Amino acid sequence: MAYDKFTVLKSTAVPMPIENVDTDQIIPARFLKATERKGFGDNLFRDWRYNSDDTPKKDFVLNNPIYSGKILVGGKNFGSGSSREHAAWAIYDYGFRCVVSSFFADIFKGNSLNVGILPVTVSEGFLDKIFKAIEADPKTELEVNLPEQTITLLATGESEKFDINGYKKHNLMNGYDDIDYLQAMKSNITAFAEKSLY
Amino acid sequence: MSNKPASLFDKVWDAHVVRSIPDGPDVLFIDRHFIHEVTSPVAFLGIENRGISVLYPQRTFATADHNTPTINQDQPVKDPLSAKQLAALSSNAQKYGISIWALGSPKNGIVHVVGPENGITLPGMTIVCGDSHTSTHGAFGCIAFGIGTSEVEMVLASQCIMQPKPKKMRITINGKLGKGVLPKDVALYMISQITASGATGYFCEYAGEVFENMSMEGRMTVCNMSIEMGARGGMIAPDETTFNYVKGRDKAPKGEAWDKALAYWKTLKTDDGAVFDKELVFNASNIEPQITYGTNPGLGTGITHSIPKASEVKDGEASYKKSLAYMDFQEGQPLLGKKIDYVFLGSCTNGRIEDFRAFAKVVKGRKKADNITAWLVPGSHIVEEQIKKEGILDILNEAGFELRQPGCSACLAMNDDKIPAGKYAVSTSNRNFEGRQGPGARTLLASPYVAAAVAVTGVVTDPRELLNEA
Numbered sequence: 001m002a003y004d005k006f007t008v009l010k011s012t013a014v015p016m017p018i019e020n021v022d023t024d025q026i027i028p029a030r031f032l033k034a035t036e037r038k039g040f041g042d043n044l045f046r047d048w049r050y051n052s053d054d055t056p057k058k059d060f061v062l063n064n065p066i067y068s069g070k071i072l073v074g075g076k077n078f079g080s081g082s083s084r085e086h087a088a089w090a091i092y093d094y095g096f097r098c099v100v101s102s103f104f105a106d107i108f109k110g111n112s113l114n115v116g117i118l119p120v121t122v123s124e125g126f127l128d129k130i131f132k133a134i135e136a137d138p139k140t141e142l143e144v145n146l147p148e149q150t151i152t153l154l155a156t157g158e159s160e161k162f163d164i165n166g167y168k169k170h171n172l173m174n175g176y177d178d179i180d181y182l183q184a185m186k187s188n189i190t191a192f193a194e195k196s197l198y
Numbered sequence: 199m200s201n202k203p204a205s206l207f208d209k210v211w212d213a214h215v216v217r218s219i220p221d222g223p224d225v226l227f228i229d230r231h232f233i234h235e236v237t238s239p240v241a242f243l244g245i246e247n248r249g250i251s252v253l254y255p256q257r258t259f260a261t262a263d264h265n266t267p268t269i270n271q272d273q274p275v276k277d278p279l280s281a282k283q284l285a286a287l288s289s290n291a292q293k294y295g296i297s298i299w300a301l302g303s304p305k306n307g308i309v310h311v312v313g314p315e316n317g318i319t320l321p322g323m324t325i326v327c328g329d330s331h332t333s334t335h336g337a338f339g340c341i342a343f344g345i346g347t348s349e350v351e352m353v354l355a356s357q358c359i360m361q362p363k364p365k366k367m368r369i370t371i372n373g374k375l376g377k378g379v380l381p382k383d384v385a386l387y388m389i390s391q392i393t394a395s396g397a398t399g400y401f402c403e404y405a406g407e408v409f410e411n412m413s414m415e416g417r418m419t420v421c422n423m424s425i426e427m428g429a430r431g432g433m434i435a436p437d438e439t440t441f442n443y444v445k446g447r448d449k450a451p452k453g454e455a456w457d458k459a460l461a462y463w464k465t466l467k468t469d470d471g472a473v474f475d476k477e478l479v480f481n482a483s484n485i486e487p488q489i490t491y492g493t494n495p496g497l498g499t500g501i502t503h504s505i506p507k508a509s510e511v512k513d514g515e516a517s518y519k520k521s522l523a524y525m526d527f528q529e530g531q532p533l534l535g536k537k538i539d540y541v542f543l544g545s546c547t548n549g550r551i552e553d554f555r556a557f558a559k560v561v562k563g564r565k566k567a568d569n570i571t572a573w574l575v576p577g578s579h580i581v582e583e584q585i586k587k588e589g590i591l592d593i594l595n596e597a598g599f600e601l602r603q604p605g606c607s608a609c610l611a612m613n614d615d616k617i618p619a620g621k622y623a624v625s626t627s628n629r630n631f632e633g634r635q636g637p638g639a640r641t642l643l644a645s646p647y648v649a650a651a652v653a654v655t656g657v658v659t660d661p662r663e664l665l666n667e668a
Contacts, residue, residue, distance in 0.1 A: 017516070018516070018517055018520065019513055019514050019516075019517040020394055020395065020493075020494045020513065020517060022494070022629075022631045024610075024629070024631040024632070024633060024634050025631065025632060025633070028633055028637070029264075029610040029611060029612045029634075030611070030612060032236050032237075032264075032612065033236075033265065033277075033279035033280055033282075033283055033612070034239075034279070035239035035240070035243075035282055035283055035286045036239070036240065036243065037240045037243075047632065047633045047637055052619070052637065052638070075514070075517065076395070076514070077394065077395035077398070077428070080394060080395060080398075080428065080494070081330065081425075081629060081631060082329075082330050082610075082629075083237070083328060083329055083330040083332075083344035083345060083346055084236075084237065084346075085237070085240075085328075085346030085347040085348060086347075088346070103395060103398065104398075105395070105398060105428060106364070106398055106399060106428070106430050107330060107343075107344055107345070107346065107425075107430070110345075110346060110349070110361075111346035111347075111348065111349075114346060114348035114349065115348060165221055165222050165223065165362065166220075166221035166222060167219050167221060167222025167223060167360075168222065168223075177348070178348075178352055178359075178360050179244075179248065179351065179352055179355050179356065181360075182225070182352060182355060182356035182358055182360075183250070183355065183356065185216070185217065185225070186253075186356065188216055188217060189216055189225075189227070189253070189356055189357060189358055190253075192216045192227050193227065193254065193357060196227070196229065197322075197458075197459065197462060198229040198230070198320060198323055
């Protein structure tokens with residue numbers, strides 16, 4: 001599915017300083033029954049966001065109007081657990097384009113890149129600085145620069161480099177996906193398959 | 199091919215690389231692709247929108263499991279959304295010529311149970327599925343891991359996925375497991391030592407006497423839980439135990455094809471001197487029956503222990519306190535004697551015949567505790583038949599238990615099998631996340647022995663006490 005190209009994102013951020021945010025929290029299994037990819041943002045963090053009678057939980061960050069923006073900042077081991085890409089869809093559909101953490105679970109990271117969300121891994125120290133900056137001023141802005149591979153706290157100018165492989169970076173900046181690439185090398189794949197033992 | 203000592207992982211990975219993209223991932227050829235109703239419909243829509251077809255439909259197998267009811271499977275599925283997903287799986291399979299074991303088929307069951315039991319899973323394969331517990335198939339010396347729906351679409355379209363090669367970790371456990379200690383305890387013990395994120399970025403190989411002496415069912419349980427310490431997958435070198443399990447299965451090679459395959463499979467082991475990015479060694483004698491008390495699988499301990507203090511765990515203090523608050527547990531509280539409401543035996547972790555044998559061994563001649571609601575869910579119809587054939591069903595019925603029909607069931611509670619809010623469940627499944635088994639449900643993960651001991655006593659009980667009496 002096509003997604004918007006990603007180059008430079010300047011935005012306020014939503015802080016979620018919780019470790020091990022698993023994909024069951026991001027989107028509980030009972031909301032995985034759709035056969036189309038739409039509307040998942042409504043159920044993002046459903047059980048942290050709403051009471052059982054569907055009223056919003058006031059103390060949850062997404063229900064606090066002070067915080068907004070296209071960047072979600074999470075604690076260590078973000079996106080662990082189930083491989084459900086619905087978690088990345090829900091984050092994208094809600095309006096986030098970038099998730100920042102000191103550590104991502106592998107499958108979530110891959111899924112994010114495949115749907116047009118940039119996962120930015122920062123040091124524990126820098127993550128702490130981001131949380132403190134948002135706490136001090138919820139309107140503080142971050143700049144995520146994909147071409148330069150930097151993330152910057154605009155208020156102080158503090159910046160850190162992040163890693164991404166060149167292939168995925170090129171895809172995100174141009175809105176390409178892997179299937180375009182794989183379709184172009186089909187003859188290599190069919191030749192390979194012919195030699196397969198299985 | 200170089201002559202440098204190679205690991206099992208390298209041998210299987212390198213044999214499947216179609217192309218290495220410079221400063222990018224490897225294009226990896228996939229031998230087997232499993233699909234189910236939850237993570238595949240959007241992938242099929244994707245290839246449809248692109249106007250392309252499934253490249254190798256004979257390499258993909260479909261089964262319905264995540265959303266299926268575990269009673270009255272002969273009747274129409276009541277939930278309209280679940281019914282629609284199941285119908286989508288069937289129509290997509292039919293449209294593209296993919297084999298399917300739909301609800302009601304005698305071979306239907308949980309994807310990671312039916313793959314191995316029908317010989318679809320074979321040593322040395324690359325296997326993917328839109329389900330993180332695909333790591334189960336690593337028990338056969340496969341590189342098997344869970345993928346997202348975009349990647350399901352990729353495999354349908356091209357039989358390949360793009361993956362950066364992970365780092366390698368070897369976990370060696372030598373010695374002999376004590377009485378009452380099952381493969382599930384080995385898995386929970388490793389996760390408690392490594393933490394729920396400690397193996398992220400790695401692919402694990404399990405080595406040593408404990409795994410060499412383990413049955414295929416046990417190896418599947420261990421490899422299944424690899425993802426719960428963050429590893430993409432885990433694998434065990436195929437050996438005589440593996441070959442004996444595979445031989446004669448429905449889709450396993452026969453005759454000359456078997457001999458050829460076997461000769462290759464015998465080369466699939468880590469060479470002496472192969473280098474790993476990380477090596478961990480544990481001692482079997484330190485492992486007692488385990489149970490979890492928190493909201494990630496790394497928060498577990500020996501069943502005779504108390505819940506650790508915040509200062510004793512590797513998780514951050516705020517996250518740990520949030521976790522215990524959800525469970526309504528206190529630091530320092532003993533686990534033995536804790537009153538439990540539900541017991542769940544099943545899932546791709548512990549829904550195989552050996553798990554039912556273990557459960558039956560403990561409950562035989564005893565009675566289900568009055569305060570316990572027990573859901574016993576076989577992993578497949580083949581497991582269900584075996585349970586009946588071996589007389590296990592009679593033992594269970596005699597003790598006051600009933601058997602449900604196969605499916606993922608309360609492991610992720612997508613169907614009606616939901617643990618009510620605030621209730622405690624001892625589950626043989628794989629995740630104790632908040633709300634995993636139903637909104638507000640509190641899950642303690644454990645082995646089939648522990649689940650059985652809880653089922654007959656109504657409280658957290660050391661199964662060794664009951665096994666000693668038996």
